[in-house]
Amino acid sequence: MYEPQYDEDSGGGFLFGLLCGTALGAAVGLMFAPRAGSELRQTLYESTGDIRKKATDAYGQATEQVTNVVAKGRQAMDRGAEAFDSARQSAAGQGSDALGQGRQGQGAGTADFGSANRPNSGVQPS
Helix, strand or coil: CCCCCCCCCCCHHHHHHHHHHHHHHHHHHHHCCCCCHHHHHHHHHHHHHHHHHHHHHHHHHHHHHHHHHHHHHHHHHHHHHHHHHHHHHHHHHHHHHHHHHHHHHHCCCCCCCCHHHCCCCCCCCC
16 A cells, blocks of 8 residues: 655744745735825826827827718719709609600590400400
8 A cells, every 4th residue: 555755854844834925925915015195196196197198189080980981971872863863853754755655645534555455365256
């Protein structure tokens, strides 16, 4: 059966590790120690000033882009409305011309939709 073997020295390794950990912990603690209240307030004020400036610049750029997109959309809408009006007027003119030609060729109010080409239903007139 396996029995663990322990070296029975003076425990110097443990003491050395304990001292190194303590020194490292003290150094990290000093690096992240809080500053005096006035220093902290000054640092916060400067950092919020930078953030405000960046936010203002981003807002200005976004506003400019939105304005450009809206202007392009209005131009496209105006072009579409003009094209629609032009097509509507053209179609109305062509429709009235066709109606006038149809009335002249067939007589007023009558139209023949190709009855000569329609197949006979098989029923003979009496």
